[in-house]
Amino acid sequence: LQRRKEDVEAAITKAAAFRKELAVKRNEQNFFRLRRMQLKPGDLVLKFDYTQMRDLTTKAKMRPRWLGPYRISKQSPVSRAYRLETLDGIVFDRPTHGDYLKKFVE
Numbered sequence: 753l754q755r756r757k758e759d760v761e762a763a764i765t766k767a768a769a770f771r772k773e774l775a776v777k778r779n780e781q782n783f784f785r786l787r788r789m790q791l792k793p794g795d796l797v798l799k800f801d802y803t804q805m806r807d808l809t810t811k812a813k814m815r816p817r818w819l820g821p822y823r824i825s826k827q828s829p830v831s832r833a834y835r836l837e838t839l840d841g842i843v844f845d846r847p848t849h850g851d852y853l854k855k856f857v858e
Contacts, residue, residue, distance in 0.1 A: 789855070791834060796821045796856035799836065799848055821856040 791797060798818040825843055826835035832850035837843040 791824055791827070791850060791853060791855065793824050793827055795824050796858075797824060797834075797836070797853045798822075798856050800852040800854075802852060818854070 798820040799822055801815075801817055801819050804812055804815060804817060822836040822838060822844075824834050825837040828834070828847060833847040834850060834853060835843060835847050
C-alpha cells in the first residue's frame, strides 16, 4: 500500500513535468502565429472575405480574398472584436473578429 502511494506521487510529478514541456513546445511553435501589433481605433485594415471560402468555382480563384480598406471605429473592451467603417464614415452593423483583419499597408 505504501509503494502504491509513492508510485502515484511519482506519476503525478512526471505528468506535470511532461505538461510543462509540452506547453513550452506549443508556445515555440505558435510564436509566429501571434499578432505582435495590436489594432486600435483609427487604423486602416483589410477584412478577409470568408464567404469566398465556400465558393469552389474557378471564377472565385482569381477574386481578391481581402476586402477594404476599412477604418476601425471601435474596439470591444472584452474581446478581439472590432467595429469597422468605410472611409466615407458608414459604420457596419456587425463587429468583425480580429482574426479576420490585417493591417492595411499603403
